[in-house]
Every structure is written in C-alpha cells, then in structure tokens.
Amino acid sequence: MSDDDLGTLFDKARAQSPKVPADLMQRVMRDAARVQQAGQTGAGWRGWVALLGGARGVSGLITATCVGFWIGVAPPQALPDFGALILGQATADSAEEDISLFGWDIEEG
C-alpha cells in the first residue's frame, strides 16, 4: 500500500467521523448542570471575595481584623484603654496618673 492510499484511508476516516450519540450529549449536559449547581456555593464565596477586592482585599481585611483584635486584647500604653473606660474600672487610676503627669509640682516651684 502506498502513502497515497493510506492518505486516502485517513481522509475517508476523517470524513466518516463517528457522530456523538444524543444520549451522550444529554449526559454531558446533565453533568455540566450538576457541577454548575454544586459550584453555586463556590461561585458565591468567589463572588464575595471579588466584591471585597479579590485576594489582596481579603488579605488586607484579615490583617486589619487580626491587628484590631490584638489591640483590643493588649492595647499599647499610649492608647486609652477604652474597654476599661467603658467598664468604668480604671477611671480613677487614669485620673490620678494624669494629675501627676501634668506637672503640678513644677508649677508650684
């Protein structure tokens, strides 16, 4: 058999390409719908992530949340202790400290 004959066979095989059975197409469509529906949850949280600015936005939000939480747990001394102020636990102490720090003794000479 020559190359040409073989080429002819290939051409005929290409022309007689097997057609997709209708039920196969239906099964594939059902799979597609099922995966798409199952992925709605995924699409949902992906949508939220996109709304928040993507991965960069979400990472910034997480960082800010963690920093805020830590400041709440262990506030720096330079910041007022809002928790304590709100609960009314350290108001007197704070006032005393303020008085001593404002330098009354210096003014008195």
Add this chain to the structure above:
Amino acid sequence: MASAAIGSHTMIDALRGRACFARPRTVPTVQMTTDDTDAEAELLQRYGAGDATAARLLSTRVLPRIYAHAFRVLGDRAEAEDVAQDAMMRLWRVAPEWRKGEAKVTTWLYRVTANLCTDRLRKRRYSPLEDVAEPIDPSPSAAAQLQNAARTDALQQALQALPDRQRQAVVLRHIEGLANPEIAAILDVGVEAVESLTARGKRALRTALKDQHAALGYEGE
C-alpha cells in the same frame, strides 16, 4: 510552541484520571493561533461564571472531537462514550479556575482523553477486534458504501493492532489533523518523538493493510 514540562504531580494524576483535577495553569502550553481557541476558553469561563448556555455551546464544539478520538483509540463505542463523558466532567470541574490564555482547551481535553484511553487500554488483557464498530455516514451508492465501510473497518482494525502511543499519535496527526507540537503536548513527549511515533505507525499500517490492498478496491483506482 509546546512546552513538555509538567508543573506538578497533581496535574499528572489528574490527567491520568485519578483522584484530583487539573489546574489549567500547569498544562503544557500550546501557542494559540486561532480565534476558535479563544472562543472555547471564553465559553469555559462563561460556564464557570454560571452561564448555563455556554456548556452546550462548548460541548457542541469539543465533544465530537474527543469522542471521535476515544472511539478511534479504543475501538469501542461504549468505552469511548464513558471516556468522553469523564473528560468533559473534568473540564466542568476545572472551569472556575481556568485562566484564559495559559492553556488551550482542546489540548487539555485531548490530553485528558488520551490518558483516560491509555488507562483503559492498560486494563484490557486483549484487544477484541470483533468489538470494532461499524462505520457511520456511508456514501451515496450501496457499492461505494460497502467499499468505504470495508476500508474504514480495515483501517480501524489496523489501528487497533498498533501500540497505544503510536495509535494515539497517528490518529491525532493523520485523522484529527493536529500539528506535531500540539500532539507533543498532548502525549507529553517531544516533537521528535511524535515524528518517530507517526512514522513508525504509518509504516506498520502500510504493512498491515498491504495484503488487503486489492480487497479494499485500490486496484485500478
């Protein structure tokens, strides 16, 4: 051009039809040269974004190709259907993570299909030639129909006798009409290896079909 490198074992497992699913970014990339490719990737992204009609449009474009490939490689309609359905299922699952421009949808699908076929062929203990299906879409006249059927049957049987890789390469090159770099990406080999596989495959086919030359009606054409 094709890059044969594969990024991770995850991808290899996915392409071999195992537990996980491939991420498109690790598929060997084949340079996109047609608008069709962009259209397929766009349809996939639309499906991933929730567009229900995109699935049918995309399936209409790619399913016939992978089904035909699976059928020619496996020589069995039922198995070809299973493989095509499985490959499409994997495509639906990777859709949300598909990155347009980084991989060609058809290359990815052919690759998954080729590996699923290889897995099935490995599981076979023998190759039952009697399972080869009858050809479809005959020519107008009854005589030509029979002649074409005999020729296509003979080719299919000769293809079944080839080693798996040779068969896949010959089908992809000479029947599906893909370029060697794309076949290299699909079979995960170099372009030279594809040339070698197709050359040896054609030689084996010529030898196998030589005896049937007259019976297939080539005498006098």
